[in-house]
Each structure stands twice: as structure tokens, then as C-alpha cells.
Amino acid sequence: MQQVMVRGKKFRQKILKQPSKYLLILGLLGLTLLRLVLSVKAAYYVNLFAGYDDQLFINQGNELLRGHWLGDYTTRTLSKGISYPLFMALGNKFHLSYGIFLGLFNILASSVSALALRPLIKNRWLIASIYSFFLYSPVTFTGEYSTRIYRNTIVVPAVFLVLGCLVGLYFRRKEKLKIFAPWSIGLSLIFPFYWYIREDSLWLLPLLVVGLLIIASAVLFENTRELKLNKPLLVVLKRIKIRQSQLIKLLLCILPFILLLTTHSVLKSLNEDHYGIPVVNDRTGGAFGQVSKQLIRMDDGTDLNETNSKIWVSRKALDKAEAVSPTLKTISKKIDWIYHGSTWSKGEDIAGDIIFWALREAAAQAGYYRDGKKTEAFWQKVNTELANAYKKKQLTKKKEIYLTATGDGKHLKDFPLVGEFMKSGWDYNVFYKGYRQANDTTVGPEEEVLLAEQLLHHSFSNNWRDSNKSNPKPIELTKAAKISNIVIRIYQKIVPLWLIVFSIGFLLILFGSFFSKSNSSTFRGLLLLITGLSLSYVIFLIGVSWFCSWAPERRDLFMMVYTGGGVPVIQWIEVLALVGIFQLPRIASKVNKKS
Numbered sequence: 001m002q003q004v005m006v007r008g009k010k011f012r013q014k015i016l017k018q019p020s021k022y023l024l025i026l027g028l029l030g031l032t033l034l035r036l037v038l039s040v041k042a043a044y045y046v047n048l049f050a051g052y053d054d055q056l057f058i059n060q061g062n063e064l065l066r067g068h069w070l071g072d073y074t075t076r077t078l079s080k081g082i083s084y085p086l087f088m089a090l091g092n093k094f095h096l097s098y099g100i101f102l103g104l105f106n107i108l109a110s111s112v113s114a115l116a117l118r119p120l121i122k123n124r125w126l127i128a129s130i131y132s133f134f135l136y137s138p139v140t141f142t143g144e145y146s147t148r149i150y151r152n153t154i155v156v157p158a159v160f161l162v163l164g165c166l167v168g169l170y171f172r173r174k175e176k177l178k179i180f181a182p183w184s185i186g187l188s189l190i191f192p193f194y195w196y197i198r199e200d201s202l203w204l205l206p207l208l209v210v211g212l213l214i215i216a217s218a219v220l221f222e223n224t225r226e227l228k229l230n231k232p233l234l235v236v237l238k239r240i241k242i243r244q245s246q247l248i249k250l251l252l253c254i255l256p257f258i259l260l261l262t263t264h265s266v267l268k269s270l271n272e273d274h275y276g277i278p279v280v281n282d283r284t285g286g287a288f289g290q291v292s293k294q295l296i297r298m299d300d301g302t303d304l305n306e307t308n309s310k311i312w313v314s315r316k317a318l319d320k321a322e323a324v325s326p327t328l329k330t331i332s333k334k335i336d337w338i339y340h341g342s343t344w345s346k347g348e349d350i351a352g353d354i355i356f357w358a359l360r361e362a363a364a365q366a367g368y369y370r371d372g373k374k375t376e377a378f379w380q381k382v383n384t385e386l387a388n389a390y391k392k393k394q395l396t397k398k399k400e401i402y403l404t405a406t407g408d409g410k411h412l413k414d415f416p417l418v419g420e421f422m423k424s425g426w427d428y429n430v431f432y433k434g435y436r437q438a439n440d441t442t443v444g445p446e447e448e449v450l451l452a453e454q455l456l457h458h459s460f461s462n463n464w465r466d467s468n469k470s471n472p473k474p475i476e477l478t479k480a481a482k483i484s485n486i487v488i489r490i491y492q493k494i495v496p497l498w499l500i501v502f503s504i505g506f507l508l509i510l511f512g513s514f515f516s517k518s519n520s521s522t523f524r525g526l527l528l529l530i531t532g533l534s535l536s537y538v539i540f541l542i543g544v545s546w547f548c549s550w551a552p553e554r555r556d557l558f559m560m561v562y563t564g565g566g567v568p569v570i571q572w573i574e575v576l577a578l579v580g581i582f583q584l585p586r587i588a589s590k591v592n593k594k595s
Contacts, residue, residue, distance in 0.1 A: 121579060196267070
């Protein structure tokens with residue numbers, strides 16, 4: 001008893017000596033707990049009539065739990081990434097509710113991102129502020145990226161983790177192996193997970209490749225002082241001394257790519273075992289992906305592609321494809337069904353990439369998409385016949401500019417429209433335009449809702465409405481949603497001030513990179529990261545805008561739904577600019593004092 005009293009007295013003395021430290025800990029715990037509570041109490045909703053989206057992921061999550069891989073082979077089975085169903089299944093296995101698991105994922109992402117900057121910032125209060133800034137990011141509260149049971153909810157924390165691990169690794173590139181390794185391993189684990197959330201994950205790859213090359217170069221030359229690169233290459237190479245720890249660090253630099261390729265191979269193998277086809281995604285990849293590429297580039301003999309950028313593949317293009325592909329001709333009646341008899345069209349050309357979903361359904365109507373091998377062989381024959389027709393000049397290609405294999409091409413006259421979409425995306429990512437939580441409804445058959453509840457350990461009873469009943473009771477906005485919307489509004493209001501701080505920070509970094517005598521390497525490192533992140537964001541925004549511009553009337557909706565992954569990049573750029581301010585010697589000496 002006396003020992004307990006003595007320990008209690010010592011603890012109180014510690015608090016009195018460093019009250020700010022314990023106040024900070026309490027504050028951080030409070031903010032973290034509140035964020036977790038908001039995640040747990042969030043009014044999650046799901047649309048179980050959305051067979052290609054919400055319903056698909058719920059079904060695949062349940063199939064994973066049953067040990068049936070992704071379920072029976074259909075047009076949808078291999079059409080999207082596996083990370084989100086896996087995320088839901090893991091949460092179930094850990095006996096955690098969806099809200100807790102998602103909340104912990106966001107907390108982990110914010111923690112890693114803040115700790116990544118620890119080599120530059122010693123002040124605990126500043127690190128805590130950066131952690132809180134990431135943790136309460138408005139995009140993680142807005143419905144599409146928080147309360148909807150859809151893959152977008154894990155995009156933002158996954159991007160935060162990828163960037164956090166990469167930045168953390170960069171600032172520890174000269175550290176000992178035991179400090180360097182955890183950041184590389186973390187990056188190696190999160191990057192494959194991020195890669196298979198969506199099909200458009202490519203935009204972060206250039207940043208990762210260049211970043212790891214720079215880090216690897218620093219590792220390679222870390223023991224070579226005053227290396228003069230103007231000497232003959234052989235002399236330079238002879239002076240490079242590689243220790244065992246350096247070699248391990250170099251291997252750790254390529255580990256993210258090794259694990260990504262390994263994951264890809266494992267998924268291909270599993271899909272081959274279950275469905276007979278060694279592909280990860282049979283919509284954007286495999287034979288169907290090649291057929292899509294052939295169809296998109298086909299000149300249908302009209303000026304439609306010049307007058308109507310909404311149409312990726314016209315009905316006349318499909319007619320021409322049938323004329324040169326006997327295999328595709330075998331499902332001609334089902335292709336007619338798309339335009340006359342299905343919900344896809346009422347006779348008019350189908351806009352955007354929706355034609356490919358319709359074409360897959362037409363093949364399913366003809367008896368395919370029950371057996372993977374048979375389906376892949378069918379599309380492979382179609383692809384070969386179309387390729388031969390191009391070689392024989394029976395088909396010609398449109399004169400357009402293409403960014404991706406299965407994406408639509410553009411003319412120069414389309415660029416202003418793409419620019420309008422980019423402006424819309426910028427407004428969402430920088431100014432958090434339109435972000436909010438609403439009183440959304442869960443819809444779907446009761447038995448499917450129950451299965452979703454079992455998977456997620458979450459009840460939809462408060463917002464599920466039976467579509468067969470008229471005049472359903474209106475759904476009230478929850479207290480958690482109201483608090484979330486307050487957080488969003490606070491961020492929206494401080495954006496102008498925050499942009500001023502960013503501008504000052506960026507100018508200081510730019511100035512310090514060229515004129516600082518004592519800290520130029522740090523400033524240049526920050527400038528390098530900001531430049532890399534900015535270029536990645538531009539690639540991301542162009543890619544999303546290019547894809548979405550087939551629907552000008554839905555510009556704002558599409559850009560809100562598809563650009564959420566850009567918010568972590570913007571916030572990282574802003575934080576790095578802020579960090580630049582605190583690298584000024586006079587400010588750094590005050591801020592980094594023991595507090």
C-alpha cells in the first residue's frame with residue numbers, strides 16, 4: 001500500500017513538472033476517442049440494389065468468410081478490386097464492428113502520417129496538430145467517403161498510409177536499418193492493398209517509383225563522402241562501398257514492388273484455381289479488356305466521335321465489329337437486346353463505359369459468364385478477329401488522343417471540357433465543396449440487409465426502409481452526423497487562411513532551397529516532395545476528369561465521387577509547406593525546445 005502511495009506521489013510530481021506533456025496526451029486521447037465514436041455512431045447506409053457496387057462488395061465479403069473465394073463466376077465476380085471485400089471480411093474475423101474497424105484504420109493512417117515528419121519536427125504540440133488535421137479530414141466525414149458501404153471509404157486512409165510511409169522513409173533514408181526498415185515494410189504492406197481497392201490506382205505509381213529511386217540513391221552513396229561525379233564512371237563506382245546494412249536497405253527499397261507483383265501473382269493463381277482464368281480483373285484486363293480497347297478505337301464510319309464525345313462505342317461500331325468477327329456475331333441477338341428490350345438503352349447509343357457492362361450482360365444472356373475458361377476463350381477469339389480486321393484494313397482507328405487502354409479518346413476541342421472537370425475536382429479537394437453527411441437511406445431486400453448486418457456487425461434498422469411500403473418514416477440526421485458536418489464547416493471556413501499559410505511556407509521552402517546555408521538539404525527535400533506530390537495530383541486530376549467528361553451534366557456528382565483520393569495529397573502538400581515554415585533556424589530553435 002505504501003509503495004502504491006509513493007508511486008502515486010511520484011506520478012503527481014511528474015505531472016506538476018511537465019503539465020503540458022500530460023495535457024497534450026489527454027487532448028490527443030480525447031480527440032482520438034471522439035473520432036472513433038463518430039465513426040462508430042455514423043449512420044452507415046448501403047444500396048443492395050446496386051448490383052455492380054454496394055451489393056457486389058457485400059456479397060463478396062460474405063463469400064470470403066464462407067471460404068468460397070469471390071463466389072460463383074458471373075459478369076461481376078472479377079470486375080472490381082478485392083481490397084474492400086477483404087477489409088470487411090477481416091473486420092468480421094476480428095469481431096469488430098465496421099465503424100470501429102474503419103475508425104481504427106483512419107486513426108492508424110493519421111498516426112503514421114504525422115509520425116513520418118518526426119525527424120523534422122521535435123515539438124509534440126505541432127506533431128499532434130498535424131495528426132489532428134489528418135484525422136479530422138473533411139473527406140473522411142462526407143457521405144460518399146465515410147457512411148456509404150462502398151470501397152471509397154478506405155481509399156483516403158490507404159492513400160494517407162502510402163504517402164505517410166513514403167515520406168517517413170524519405171526522411172529516414174540515412175538512418176540505421178532498424179529505423180529504416182519499419183517504414184519500408186509498412187509501405188510494402190499498404191501499397192498492394194491500396195492498389196487493389198480501385199482500378200485507377202496507377203496514378204500513385206510514378207511517385208512511388210521516383211521516390212524509392214531517390215531513397216535508394218541516398219542509401220547507395222551514404223558511406224561515400226565528397227564523391228565527385230565529374231570523374232570517370234569506373235572511378236566513381238570503385239569509390240562506392242556497400243555494407244551489409246546498405247544492401248538490406250536497398251532490398252527494402254524494392255520490397256514494395258516485390259510484394260505488389262507477388263500479390264498480383266497470388267490473385268491470378270487463385271482466380272485460375274476457382275474460375276479457370278489467370279487474370280486479376282476480367283473487365284479491364286484479360287481478353288475482354290483487349291476487346292474493349294479495340295472497340296473504343298474503332299472508327300464507325302460516321303462523325304459521331306467528333307460531334308458527341310459522350311459515346312465511346314456506338315451501335316454502328318458494334319455492327320462493324322460483328323461484320324468482321326464471326327464469334328461476336330454469334331451473340332448478335334443479345335447485342336440487339338441491349339438496345340431493344342434491356343434497361344441499358346431504349347434504342348439510343350449508350351454513353352461512356354456503360355456499354356462495356358451492357359456488352360458483358362449480353363454475353364451472359366448468350367450463355368457465357370458461367371464458366372471462366374469458356375468466357376475468356378470467347379473474348380479471345382473476338383479479340384483475335386478484330387485485330388486481324390485492323391491489320392487487313394477492314395477496320396480503321398479513330399484519330400484521337402488516348403490516356404489509357406480502356407479509356408475513351410479525346411480531340412483537342414474536348415480539352416476545355418476536361419479543364420472544367422478539373423476545376424470542379426479542385427474545388428472539392430481544396431475547398432471541400434459540398435462535403436457533408438446526410439440522412440441517407442439503406443435500401444434492399446430485408447434478407448440481404450440482414451446478411452450485410454452480419455458481415456459488418458452493424459445494424460441498419462434506423463435507416464432501412466422497405467421499398468414495398470408507401471410513405472416511409474423520414475430519417476432524421478443523427479447527432480454524429482451533425483457533429484461531423486460542424487467539423488466539415490470548420491475546415492471549409494479556414495481554407496482561405498490555410499492557403500495563405502501554405503503560400504508563405506512554399507515561398508520559404510523555395511527561398512531556402514537556393515539561399516539557406518545551414519538547412520538547404522532539408523528545404524530541398526521538402527521542395528522535392530511537394531513537387532512530386534503536386535505532379536501526382538495533376539496526373540490524378542487529369543485522369544479522373546478525362547474519364548468522367550463523357551457526362552457533363554453529372555460533372556459535379558462524378559468529381560465529388562471520384563476525386564476523394566486527391567484530398568490526402570492536397571493535405572500532405574499543405575502540411576509540408578507548413579513544416580517548411582518551422583525549418584527556419586530562428587523559428588525552429590523556439591518550436592523544437594523541449595515542451
